[in-house]
Amino acid sequence: MSRPLFQLNPRLKCCASLLRPGKRMADIGTDHAYLPIWAIRQGLTSYAVASDINEGPLEAARRNMIRYHTSDSMELRLSDGLNAFSPGDADDIVIAGMGGELIAKILTGAPWLKVPEKRLILQPMTRAPELRTFLASEGYEISREIAVEDSGRVYAVMLAGYTGKAVKTGRLYPYIGMVTGETAEGRRYLENCAALLRKRAQGLRLEGKEDDARELFSAAEEISGLAAAEPLGSR
Structure with missing residues (x-):
């Protein structure tokens, strides 16, 4: 019998809501692999590759993968950013819980992301303006941003993809992106x-x-x- 599923924190749950069911996902900096495990159990992804730069988090992820019976639908990978990935490994790439400048550095090291088929789900903890500026300069368009509160702070979750076109931005764009006052x-x-x-x-x-x-x-x-x-x- 399957173990009852845990609850994701609001940041990661928001990221999960932007996944495309039936597509393969990568979770970069997975820590305990809560996001990919939850996404698999909820039917939000067909397969997950969960990576981390350190062995310790991957060991914790491995235990959780066994505990929640997702071993057949995911794999773990030791990787510095996306360095150990190739284009066919994932369609939706999640990078959450890092600084905006580090996220930009990771994306720079993976030029194979520059195709319209790939979807980026990004959640910077800091330096969101720098990340937005980077994305615009590299031909990535943010199609949606969701503001989410977690542990007393508010963060932006970004959905982006490559268009190769110059992204038109105004002076407020680096600061607030697509976030509105609707919520x-x-x-x-x-x-x-x-x-x-x-x-x-x-x-x-x-x-x-x-x-x-x-x-x-x-x-x-x-x-x-x-x-x-x-x-x-x-x-």
Whole structure:
């Protein structure tokens, strides 16, 4: 008899909701493999490759894989980012729980992702603006972003794919991407972004960089105005 399934944390559950049933997934930096195990048991993926850079997390993942009877539908792989992967290994690539700059570095090392068939599900813990800027510069388009609250903080989960086209972005795009004020989590995400920009602007003002400070204050005010607004087009 199958062991009762655990509950995913909100961040990973949001990532799982963006998987395409019937497609193969990769979970990069899998830790205990909770996400791929949950996705398999829920019928959200046909096969999973769970990887980590360290042996310790993979041992924990192996125990969970056996405990929850998913050994026939997944494999574990020791890998620094996507270095041990090839194009046929996965269709949906999840990279969650890392900094935005590290996620960008991992994607840079896998140019085979630059085809329309691949789907990226990304959840940066920090440096989301840097990740959005990287994606736009490399021809990846973010088609959807979901703000999700987890352990008292709000994060953005990004769904992206390669188009090869120049992504048109406005001045607010690096800060808030596709997040809107339609949900309580979205409003909080926008408000947090505005507060962070104001703090940075105050620091610039103290350094005598008045023009730069004024630009950030203006962006912060615009984001605050969006916090309870309907989604706009290009920002």
